[in-house]
Amino acid sequence: MLQQTPVVRVLPVWQQWMERWPTPAHLAAEPPGEAVRHWGRLGYPRRALRLHACARAITAEHDGEVPADHATLLALPGIGEYTAAAVASFAFGGTHPVLDTNVRRVLGRAVRGEEYPPNATTAAERRLAQELLPAVGAPVWGVAVMELGALVCTARGPQCGQCPVQEQCAWRLAGKPPGVARRGQTYDGTDRQCRGRLLAVLRAAHGPVPKTALDVVWDEPVQRERALDGLVADGLAEVLDDGTYRLPI
DNA sequence: CAAGCGTGGCC
DNA sequence: TGGCCAAGCTT
Structure with missing residues (x-):
């Protein structure tokens, strides 16, 4: 949750999440769509999917216990160099440089x-x-x-x-010389914004929604279709036989 | 390795 | 107001 997201915004979601799913096994028992739903508006919902996959991997391959070893952590979905080092160091006392x-x-x-x-x-x-x-x-x-x-x-x-x-x-x-400004990420009008709106509809609905419910949140049809296809390809949404959409089961 | 991926708050 | 930034990861 903390990847690219300020701590103060994560805290309330994390609290509810840990109450609902106190162990990896609890989360692993849910369909992935429930993880996406309860991710709320934290952003980057693929992280929810990967956290869910991570819980299933821990449950299936590590007897439900979070590994303490850096290399083992690194092999889990959604865990990269930073997270592996942070967990191995902060949770298990390991000696790893944590470069966030x-x-x-x-x-x-x-x-x-x-x-x-x-x-x-x-x-x-x-x-x-x-x-x-x-x-x-x-x-x-x-x-x-x-x-x-x-x-x-x-x-x-x-x-x-x-x-x-x-x-x-x-x-x-050195007199605090100003650095080179990082190039900012545009957002308005992007596929990311479109995906965000589409997924918000699926999160709010506790069941399949007709495509018309998705069409109304984004005017440009070509981009909308591309974004929707992207969500399906990423495993964040499913299409049913009748053409309705829902969070993944 | 650069690109793509959400969202909200702050100055 | 709009650009910048936030406990990064995957492809």
């Missing part, structure tokens, strides 16, 4: 002296994070750097006066 957007920004500023990290994670960043990682207390160190980035060393308007490493921050010592 916060950590990348903090290290980029404090060590490299630049306002923003590169667009994609580089080998140099991984090397640096690995070098800085303490042999003892890596989980606490990781959380600390992450929190520093989330609360103090923020993307916009960092609170350098309250930063515990302000005296040694390369970026501050």
